[in-house]
Amino acid sequence: MTATSPSSPAHPDANWWRQAAVYQIYPRSFSDANGDGMGDLPGVTARMGYLSALGIDAIWLSPFYPSALADGGYDVDDYRDVDPRLGSLADFDAMVAAAHAADIRVIVDVVPNHSSDRHRWFKAALAAAPGSPERARYHFLEGLPDGLGDDGGLPPSDWPSHFGGGAWTRVVETAGPRAGQLGQWYLHLFATEQPDLNWDNPEVREDFHTTLRFWADRGVDGFRVDVAHGLAKDMSPPLRSKPELEILVDDGSDPLFDRDEVHEIFAGWRTVLNEYNPPKAAVAEAWVPFTERRLMYARPTELGQAFNFDLLQAHFDGAEFRAIAEKCLSEAEASGASSTWVFSNHDVIRHASRYALPDSTTLETLNAWLMDDGVSPEPDLARGLRRARAATLFMLGLPGSAYLYQGEELGLFEVADLPHDSLQDPTWFRTGNTLKGRDGCRVPLPWSSSEPNFGFGGTPWLPQPEWFGHLAADAQDGTAGSTLEMYRAALKLRRELQAEESLEWLSAPGDEVVHYRRPNGWEVLTNFGGQPAQLPAGVDLSKLVLTSGGPAGTAGTAAEGATGATIAAETTLWLAP
Numbered sequence: 001m002t003a004t005s006p007s008s009p010a011h012p013d014a015n016w017w018r019q020a021a022v023y024q025i026y027p028r029s030f031s032d033a034n035g036d037g038m039g040d041l042p043g044v045t046a047r048m049g050y051l052s053a054l055g056i057d058a059i060w061l062s063p064f065y066p067s068a069l070a071d072g073g074y075d076v077d078d079y080r081d082v083d084p085r086l087g088s089l090a091d092f093d094a095m096v097a098a099a100h101a102a103d104i105r106v107i108v109d110v111v112p113n114h115s116s117d118r119h120r121w122f123k124a125a126l127a128a129a130p131g132s133p134e135r136a137r138y139h140f141l142e143g144l145p146d147g148l149g150d151d152g153g154l155p156p157s158d159w160p161s162h163f164g165g166g167a168w169t170r171v172v173e174t175a176g177p178r179a180g181q182l183g184q185w186y187l188h189l190f191a192t193e194q195p196d197l198n199w200d201n202p203e204v205r206e207d208f209h210t211t212l213r214f215w216a217d218r219g220v221d222g223f224r225v226d227v228a229h230g231l232a233k234d235m236s237p238p239l240r241s242k243p244e245l246e247i248l249v250d251d252g253s254d255p256l257f258d259r260d261e262v263h264e265i266f267a268g269w270r271t272v273l274n275e276y277n278p279p280k281a282a283v284a285e286a287w288v289p290f291t292e293r294r295l296m297y298a299r300p301t302e303l304g305q306a307f308n309f310d311l312l313q314a315h316f317d318g319a320e321f322r323a324i325a326e327k328c329l330s331e332a333e334a335s336g337a338s339s340t341w342v343f344s345n346h347d348v349i350r351h352a353s354r355y356a357l358p359d360s361t362t363l364e365t366l367n368a369w370l371m372d373d374g375v376s377p378e379p380d381l382a383r384g385l386r387r388a389r390a391a392t393l394f395m396l397g398l399p400g401s402a403y404l405y406q407g408e409e410l411g412l413f414e415v416a417d418l419p420h421d422s423l424q425d426p427t428w429f430r431t432g433n434t435l436k437g438r439d440g441c442r443v444p445l446p447w448s449s450s451e452p453n454f455g456f457g458g459t460p461w462l463p464q465p466e467w468f469g470h471l472a473a474d475a476q477d478g479t480a481g482s483t484l485e486m487y488r489a490a491l492k493l494r495r496e497l498q499a500e501e502s503l504e505w506l507s508a509p510g511d512e513v514v515h516y517r518r519p520n521g522w523e524v525l526t527n528f529g530g531q532p533a534q535l536p537a538g539v540d541l542s543k544l545v546l547t548s549g550g551p552a553g554t555a556g557t558a559a560e561g562a563t564g565a566t567i568a569a570e571t572t573l574w575l576a577p
């Protein structure tokens with residue numbers, strides 16, 4: 001039996017997601033309709049005109065469910081409701097209807113690896129005794145002897161939490177023979193407030209099917225699956241030591257991540273998603289370093305897509321970009337998935353800032369830069385934005401889906417100097433204030449250069465810097481060559497020029513100017529070098545429709561894009577067929 005979703009977009013197309021431009025909304029920071037300082041669902045509805053004019057195909061909303069916000073909403077109290085601070089289910093329905101009326105699909109986030117500690121199941125687990133069915137929905141274990149007389153005084157394993165500290169917290173028992181005493185430990189690979197669910201438990205599996213149907217029945221078009229690679233765990237005693245969270249081998253034997261058993265779970269999800277016509281789309285967030293294994297999540301029999309964070313982690317370097325694109329496209333083709341591309345999201349430093357830092361920057365130096373409030377090393381922001389724009393046009397020309405993060409269309413930089421007392425990311429607290437975490441890319445958006453709070457709404461939950469003013473949406477609206485206008489032009493052209501999911505490389509590997517052509521003749525050239533470069537022979541600039549360096553369609557000066565014979569430094573050109 002298949003069900004057609006309420007208020008589906010006008011043109012139901014089972015493959016809409018394969019080459020979609022998907023815009024990520026971090027709801028708390030997008031637009032605040034009720035003036036309480038926190039973005040909300042009516043705020044999203046109110047900005048549907050902006051989203052439509054931007055030219056995206058879908059929005060993906062990070063969690064908007066009831067939550068104590070211990071991890072920005074990825075600590076979910078109730079998977080089938082809306083946080084009252086962000087609206088109501090009726091507001092959600094209104095938002096979906098407005099999106100569909102604008103021919104924009106809606107993707108919601110599902111967070112299956114962990115619930116929050118305020119979820120009714122976890123409350124029941126704390127109230128129940130060890131060994132009870134209530135505990136069996138999570139991972140509760142006895143600890144190890146501490147050698148000081150407490151048989152369970154040490155955590156069951158050395159597993160670390162992603163946000164710093166250990167992955168186990170001990171509870172005081174409230175039932176059973178040890179009531180009133182310290183007892184079992186529960187697993188949380190993220191914050192203490194995010195207990196990991198036990199996916200060996202059929203009740204957990206069934207409940208997530210109910211959640212998928214709940215939102216699918218309300219008309220959502222797809223799901224983004226949080227920590228998709230983490231659900232299946234090897235909890236057989238003795239737990240294996242794993243002091244680092246990296247996955248080191250590609251044989252599915254890691255005790256915590258990317259285990260083969262996880263694929264049964266997603267095969268079950270696909271059955272649910274295919275109950276609808278058109279089937280619901282899904283994309284796995286799976287930080288799996290081995291591309292062949294990552295694509296297992298994206299098989300047509302599972303989620304259909306998996307995020308590919310390879311470009312996000314690459315330097316602004318032609319050889320790297322090309323090698324990644326080549327590998328990911330051929331592997332996606334072999335698996336039947338379409339590739340995905342991402343430069344920024346709510347978990348990483350915005351790409352206009354990453355590219356503004358020295359190329360030798362590593363994760364450690366990025367963290368040090370944040371701790372130094374973005375002062376040292378000194379970022380070259382003009383260069384960072386120039387490169388970000390060039391990278392974006394390189395990526396938007398590729399076959400596959402582009403996932404864009406709110407604010408990148410404004411060329412926003414990371415807010416690296418947030419006052420310490422405003423920080424909210426659990427990373428900041430769990431590392432004893434030694435890592436700042438991800439708040440700098442989550443600062444509420446600037447809509448207006450003149451209104452209070454840059455038109456966001458009430459006093460924002462994270463303070464906005466003064467420089468947001470000249471990057472505000474209204475300051476860029478209609479301004480030729482602004483980043484916003486570049487995104488609008490690119491997304492519009494991308495729809496018009498969209499071609500079969502393949503490309504032909506016209507440059508040689510290692511060339512500083514990377515040049516590819518889609519089957520319909522659409523050409524993309526990026527000069528990754530810091531100096532103007534010779535245009536390859538045969539490039540016909542009369543076909544130039546867009547440059548990352550200046551107003552669309554102008555051949556202009558070298559600084560804007562291209563002259564008769566050269567392409568400007570760190571610039572992308574699009575040539576129409």
Ligand code: NOJ
Pocket residue numbers: 071074111190226227285346347
């Ligand atoms: C990935 C999400 O993108 C991130 O924001 C969150 O903290 C973790 N998963 C845990 O849910």
